[in-house]
Amino acid sequence: MADDIRLYLFDTGILKCNYHDIYLNGADEPFEIPVPFFLITHPKGNVVIDGGTPVECATDAAGHWGKVAEFFTPVMTPEQGCVAQLTAMGIAPESVRHVVLSHLHLDHVGAVGRFPGATHVVQRVEWEYAHAPDWFARAAYVRKDFDRPDLDWLILENSWGDFYDLYGDGSIVLIRSPGHTCGHQSILVRTSAGASVLLAVDAADTMDHFEEKALPGALHSAIEVVRSVKKLRAVQQREGALVIAGHDSKQWAELRKAPDFY
Ligand SMILES: [Zn+2]
DSSP states (O other), X not given: OTTOOEEEEEEEEEEEEEHHHHSTTOOSSEEEEEEEEEEEEOTTOEEEXXXXXXXXXXXXXXXXXXXXXXXXXXXXXXXXXXHHHHHHTTOOGGGEEEEEOSOOOTTSOTTTTOSTTOEEEEEHHHHHHHHSOOGGGGGGOOGGGTOOTTSEEEEEOGGXXXXXXXXXXXXXXXXXXXXXSTTOXXXXXXXXXXXXXXXXXXXXXXXXXXXXXXXXXXXXXXXXXXXXXXXXXXXXXXXXXXXXXXXOHHHHHHSOOTTSOO
């Protein structure tokens, strides 16, 4: 059992935001979204995806994020921090070999620097853009959460291709899916139980976005969003995968959460 490849779903609570942050040209009204993160157990080393909102935000969001916390307001407890939830489930921080970052937005970097043996995996394009974002994109990048040259990083080059097989066995495949940000990646997970799960993350904020019914309110390139969704839809159809959207409260409520797994 210890060698099983399993996918566990967690969240670090919710973010209060605005409906039009999620739906382009949507209504100007309060909205709440879940902030998921994921653990994949693997015999070659456990993998954490994203890690959600940094735990410091549970006690002092304004102090940690600054002014952006007025527009993206985390609602979480310290117990909902990424490390606390994994530890509570008996996952030792030392057992985490990789932290895979879908992108470097503020609600996706909660695992950075929290696992002493981990290599952090990010796309080169995301890494470079996050260090010099354009004005409209600046608020969503909180530099101190990822500007950590002291950590071990695996920077994925564009020339390596659209698909990166993390352990070489097809169980965890990183898929370039730019659009929401210029260096976004999604993750295809194939588990020992036979599940195939496509973590779209913010390549599709909700299933409306995955089903080509909406564009996201926060985006780098609308065309890239559309083409990445096309690519992920092709992967989904080929795999028969369960797709998990990035911040879909309705879907999230219906999914299997840790300690249950896929
Ligand atoms: Zn997000």
